[in-house]
Amino acid sequence: MDWKTFQALLSGVNKYSTAFGRVWLSVVFVFRVMVYVVAAERVWGDEQKDFDCNTKQPGCANVCYDHFFPISHIRLWALQLIFVTCPSFMVVMHVSYRDDRERKFRAKHGDDSKLYNNTGKKHGGLWWTYLISLFVKTGIEIAFLYILHRVYDSFYLPRLVKCEVAPCPNQVDCYIGHPTEKKVFTYFMVGASALCVILNICEIIYLIAKRVVRIANKMKRRHRNLPVREESYGDDLFNNYDVSPMRQPVKDMPPSFKTASKTPYKPPGIKLEEKIRASAPNLTSTS
Numbered sequence: 583m584d585w586k587t588f589q590a591l592l593s594g595v596n597k598y599s600t601a602f603g604r605v606w607l608s609v610v611f612v613f614r615v616m617v618y619v620v621a622a623e624r625v626w627g628d629e630q631k632d633f634d635c636n637t638k639q640p641g642c643a644n645v646c647y648d649h650f651f652p653i654s655h656i657r658l659w660a661l662q663l664i665f666v667t668c669p670s671f672m673v674v675m676h677v678s679y680r681d682d683r684e685r686k687f688r689a690k691h692g693d694d695s696k697l698y699n700n701t702g703k704k705h706g707g708l709w710w711t712y713l714i715s716l717f718v719k720t721g722i723e724i725a726f727l728y729i730l731h732r733v734y735d736s737f738y739l740p741r742l743v744k745c746e747v748a749p750c751p752n753q754v755d756c757y758i759g760h761p762t763e764k765k766v767f768t769y770f771m772v773g774a775s776a777l778c779v780i781l782n783i784c785e786i787i788y789l790i791a792k793r794v795v796r797i798a799n800k801m802k803r804r805h806r807n808l809p810v811r812e813e814s815y816g817d818d819l820f821n822n823y824d825v826s827p828m829r830q831p832v833k834d835m836p837p838s839f840k841t842a843s844k845t846p847y848k849p850p851g852i853k854l855e856e857k858i859r860a861s862a863p864n865l866t867s868t869s
Contacts, residue, residue: 598673598712602785606778610667613774618659622767625760626656632759639751646745646756652733655764659771662726666778669715669722676711713789720782723775730772737772739765 599607629651635643688695731737741761745754758764 598677600785600788602781602788606781606785609774609778609781610663613777614659614663614771617767617770617774618656618663622656622659622771625763625767626654629654629759633756634759635745635750635754635756637750637754639749639754642745642750642754643756645747646743646750646754649745649747650743650756655730655768655771658726658730658733662722662775665722665726666719669718672715673708673712676708680708709789709793713786716782716786716789720779720786723779723782727772727775727779737765737768739768 630644630647633643633647633651635646637643684696739758739761741758743756743758745756746752
């Protein structure tokens with residue numbers, strides 16, 4: 583397997599990842615790929631030659647090895663690394679699709695027009711693609727950990743196994759080569775895989791929480807900028823009236839009690855002096 587090509591492909595994922603995603607890539611490269619290439623392959627090597635049984639029965643050692651090791655640790659980890667990193671390419675392919683759409687849009691409407699502000703920004707469909715890739719990676723990691731535990735009946739490697747599978751004549755003792763070293767590498771790879779699962783879960787929580795906060799802030803801004811209209815109550819015929827009372831002009835308003843008491847009321851008609859004069863008899867004597 584060409585690990586340099588594999589590393590070059592994964593380096594493109596780093597540009598579109600969050601902080602948790604970059605830590606995940608570092609763990610995959612340093613603690614899994616490098617350990618796998620440098621040390622694990624040499625430790626396991628040709629396992630079947632190091633698997634010794636205390637019998638000369640033809641085929642007994644091969645059958646016993648296949649019974650206890652149906653799939654090699656090293657090949658299972660290689661499959662795990664390939665399957666775990668494949669969902670990350672979904673993000674790169676989605677960004678490439680956006681770049682292609684942006685290029686066609688600019689060719690049609692001019693270089694000044696833009697379809698996306700940033701093709702690598704995790705908004706819309708790219709956000710969902712990134713989130714789905716995290717769920718797929720987490721599921722693959724858990725599935726391979728379960729397979730490793732189920733196939734080998736725990737992560738522990740014993741030094742001696744007892745085999746009674748045909749064509750062995752009786753119970754045969756078989757010895758595993760480098761059991762302690764293999765056990766240490768097994769625990770290390772399982773721990774690195776568990777750390778990647780924790781990082782994926784943290785990144786999922788981070789993405790969802792960030793999206794919820796952004797939606798909440800957007801709704802608050804909309805609520806603040808929404809104008810309040812008191813006179814309109816929608817299409818309800820019973821509630822569609824004006825709450826604010828109509829104010830009469832100052833000139834047409836009737837006088838208040840204070841104003842009426844201050845100004846004395848003078849009824850129209852004849853003056854008081856004229857009335858007295860009119861009612862008094864004429865006493866002047868005429869000669």
